[in-house]
Amino acid sequence: MADIKPDCILKIKRERSENFDSATLAFLCDEVEKNIDIINSKQTNFITNKRKQQVWQKITDAVNARGGAPRSVSQLKEKYRKSVSAAKIASNIRKKELFKTGGGSAPPPLSDISQKLCEINDDTPSFSGIANSIEFGTNSNSGKLGLTLFTKIFLKISFILFILLCKITNCVKHMDLFIYTEMSTSQEYCCSNQD
Incomplete structure (x- = not known):
């Protein structure tokens, strides 16, 4: 086997069909x-x-x-x-x-x-x-987790329900802390609520 030189090996050429018109x-x-x-x-x-x-x-x-x-x-x-x-x-x-x-x-x-x-x-x-x-993935512009419309709506509804619960139970201290945290992470929601 060692005596066989690479030029002696015949390459079998594949037969090609006509291109599809x-x-x-x-x-x-x-x-x-x-x-x-x-x-x-x-x-x-x-x-x-x-x-x-x-x-x-x-x-x-x-x-x-x-x-x-x-x-x-x-x-x-x-x-x-x-x-x-x-x-x-x-x-x-x-x-x-x-x-x-x-x-x-x-x-x-x-x-x-x-x-x-x-x-x-x-x-x-x-x-x-x-x-x-529901599609999750990275947003190519920011590199952060891309959230679908469904997820954004779900988060906003959860935020509103939490605020209502805090108002009903008079948990002002926790509500202020949560609103401050939410404002820093969700500027779009806070801006739309100020109107």
């Missing part, structure tokens, strides 16, 4: 859209997986019937997955550019295929987020 990709998107409920099904039991395989085989047969380079099921799945990912990235960049301040020209519109992929997958969590969820 826009018409084939649009046709793939149309076929996926017809079967999106099965393809995006979250169930992973035997019957559902079998149906998914059948749908992808049907889509592969339809794409190959159009002519061009023959494609396998795995190639079409991968192309669709990467196309959806690229459409999501393009959509997010476009949204970010639309909400920037400072004027300037409008960002270019999404391509027809990206627009279609966004419409097909609009209700999936990867595009629209998880419904009825």
